[in-house]
Amino acid sequence: MSRPDARYAYAYAVCAEPPAGLSRGRPEVIDWPGRAASSGPPSPRGPREPYVRRSSMNLPDKGRDTGELLAEIARMKEADLPVRGGKVTAYVYDTGRPEVHEAAARAYAEMLEVNTLDPTAFPSVVEMERQVVGAVADLLGGGTGIFTSGGTESIMLAVKAARDSRPVAGRPRMVVPVTAHPAFHKAAHYLGVAVDAAPVDPVTFRADAAATEAAITDDTVLVVVSAPSYPQGVVDPVGRIAGSAAARGVLCHVDACVGGWLLPWLREAGAEVPPFDLSVPGVTSLSCDLHKFGYSPKGASVVLFADPALRRAAYFASASWPGYTVINATVQSSKSAGPLGGAWATLQALGREGYLELGRATLAAAHRLREGVAAVPGLRLLGAPESSLVAFASDEIDVFTLSDEARRRGWFLQPQLSYAGIPANIHVTVTGVTLRGVEAMLQVIAESAAAARERGPVRLPEGLVELVAGLDLEALDDAAFGELAASVGVDLNGSGQPEMAVVNAVLDALPADRREAVLIRFLSVIYS
Numbered sequence: 001m002s003r004p005d006a007r008y009a010y011a012y013a014v015c016a017e018p019p020a021g022l023s024r025g026r027p028e029v030i031d032w033p034g035r036a037a038s039s040g041p042p043s044p045r046g047p048r049e050p051y052v053r054r055s056s057m058n059l060p061d062k063g064r065d066t067g068e069l070l071a072e073i074a075r076m077k078e079a080d081l082p083v084r085g086g087k088v089t090a091y092v093y094d095t096g097r098p099e100v101h102e103a104a105a106r107a108y109a110e111m112l113e114v115n116t117l118d119p120t121a122f123p124s125v126v127e128m129e130r131q132v133v134g135a136v137a138d139l140l141g142g143g144t145g146i147f148t149s150g151g152t153e154s155i156m157l158a159v160k161a162a163r164d165s166r167p168v169a170g171r172p173r174m175v176v177p178v179t180a181h182p183a184f185h186k187a188a189h190y191l192g193v194a195v196d197a198a199p200v201d202p203v204t205f206r207a208d209a210a211a212t213e214a215a216i217t218d219d220t221v222l223v224v225v226s227a228p229s230y231p232q233g234v235v236d237p238v239g240r241i242a243g244s245a246a247a248r249g250v251l252c253h254v255d256a257c258v259g260g261w262l263l264p265w266l267r268e269a270g271a272e273v274p275p276f277d278l279s280v281p282g283v284t285s286l287s288c289d290l291h292k293f294g295y296s297p298k299g300a301s302v303v304l305f306a307d308p309a310l311r312r313a314a315y316f317a318s319a320s321w322p323g324y325t326v327i328n329a330t331v332q333s334s335k336s337a338g339p340l341g342g343a344w345a346t347l348q349a350l351g352r353e354g355y356l357e358l359g360r361a362t363l364a365a366a367h368r369l370r371e372g373v374a375a376v377p378g379l380r381l382l383g384a385p386e387s388s389l390v391a392f393a394s395d396e397i398d399v400f401t402l403s404d405e406a407r408r409r410g411w412f413l414q415p416q417l418s419y420a421g422i423p424a425n426i427h428v429t430v431t432g433v434t435l436r437g438v439e440a441m442l443q444v445i446a447e448s449a450a451a452a453r454e455r456g457p458v459r460l461p462e463g464l465v466e467l468v469a470g471l472d473l474e475a476l477d478d479a480a481f482g483e484l485a486a487s488v489g490v491d492l493n494g495s496g497q498p499e500m501a502v503v504n505a506v507l508d509a510l511p512a513d514r515r516e517a518v519l520i521r522f523l524s525v526i527y528s
Ligand SMILES: *Cc1c(COP(=O)(O)O)cnc(C)c1O
Pocket: 149, 150, 151, 152, 153, 181, 183, 226, 228, 229, 230, 255, 256, 257, 258, 289, 301
C-alpha cells in the first residue's frame, strides 16, 4: 500500500473473526489526523459494521410460488425512493396519471418475451419501431432512426456512426462542451475516440460557440451540442455551432436526450425555445429519450440520423462465425421488446393532447419553482433554462447539507458537484406531476435551506481529503474501503436514508479523475 503522507498511520485488523455471513479478511484500519473527530450520524441499525456483507441468492431447492416471490420483492423495495408522486426529482418521470403507466406496463409485459434480435422472426418489432421512431422524427425535424435502450446507447451509436462515416488521418476526435453528458466520454472511451472539451459561458452555461468551433481539428469527426444540457437545463447555440461544423465538413450531434420530447411541448405551451432539432442546417444526428419526458418505462430512447447512410454506419453485421448471422441496429443483440411495447403504448395512451397538457403543467411548475427558489434567502438560480430543469446554488448555505435535510423530509433533491468553474448545486427535474406538489416542494427547500444554514458548512475531518486524494485504491481491499466509508458516516451495508453531505464534500474537493476512481471502487464494494 502506498503511503500518501508519512503522517498517516495504518494499523491492522479490527476483527480477526468476522460474524457469519460477512466477508472474511483482516481489514486495514486507515487513520488520518482528524479521524477521531469525524462523526457521521449514528446508523439506524446500531453500531457501524466495518465488513461488507455478501448476499447471495440461496437458490431454493424447490420452486416457490408467485405470491411469496412478490412479497419478497416488496420487502427488497422497502428502502427504495418512490417512483411516483413527484418527491423524487431525478431518475423517475411521473405523469401523475396512473392509467398511462398501467397501459405501458401491460404492453411491456405483452412484448416481454419477444426478442428484437431477429426482426424477420418477430415482425411486430419492425412495425412498432417504425411507428415509435416515426413519431420522434415527426416531432423533431425528420430523419431516420433507431430505437435504443437509453440515451447512452443512442449516443454510443451516434458516435460510432460519426467515427465510421468520416475516416480521418489521425485518431478520431470529438468536441464536447463541458456540460455535455458523460455518455459522450463513455462512447469515446469505448470507441477509441479522443475528446476535446470546450468551455461554456460562465453566466449562461451555454456552450461557448467560438471556443467550440476553435476546438475543431482535421481529425474531428463529431461536434456535440445539448438541447438542453442536463446540469443547468439550458440549450446550447445549436444553429451557430452546427453551421460552423458543417462548414468544416464535420458532423454535429444534438443531445436532446432529456429535452427532445419536452421542448416542443413547452414551446407549444408558450415557452421560448430556439430551433434545436434535425431541421437546423448542419445537425446530422439527434438523441431523444422516451424514458424521460416521453414518460415511457425505462429502456426507451431514439437516435435519429439526417442521412440514411449515417444510420447504416451505426449498424453492425457479422457473418464471421458458423452460427446465425448477426445484424444489429443497437449495441445489445438479444433483447426484450418490452421497452419498445411500453414506449409505443405510452405515446398512444397520452397522445398529442396528453403531452401538451403535461407540457403546460411542467412549464407552470418550473416557473413557480424558479420564482420560489429565488425568494429563499441565500439561494440563487443558475442560468435561465428554456427547459424545466432547475439548478440552484448558494454562497452561504452548504447545498449538500440542504439535500440531506430535504431527504430527511421525504424529498430527493439531486446534488451536483462543482466542475469547470460551475459551483456545487442542487438539480431538480420538473415533470408533469410536479405542479400539484410544487408548494410543498418549495416549503421543503426553504426549511432545508434554513436547517442547513443552522448546521453550518460540512466540517471535513482534518486530513481526510488529502488521504483520499493520495490513496492507492488498488492496494486497498474492499473491507478497508468499507471501513473508511463507515468512518465518514456511510454505511455500505445499510439501506434507508444515507447522509451524503460529508461524502459529497470530499468528492467535491477532489479532481475529477480521483472522484472517478473512488466512485468505481464504491460501486465494486456495494456489489461485492
Ligand atoms: C439522461 C441523459 C443522457 C443519458 O441517458 P441514459 O438514458 O441515462 O443513458 C444523455 N444526455 C442527457 C442530456 C441526459 O439528460
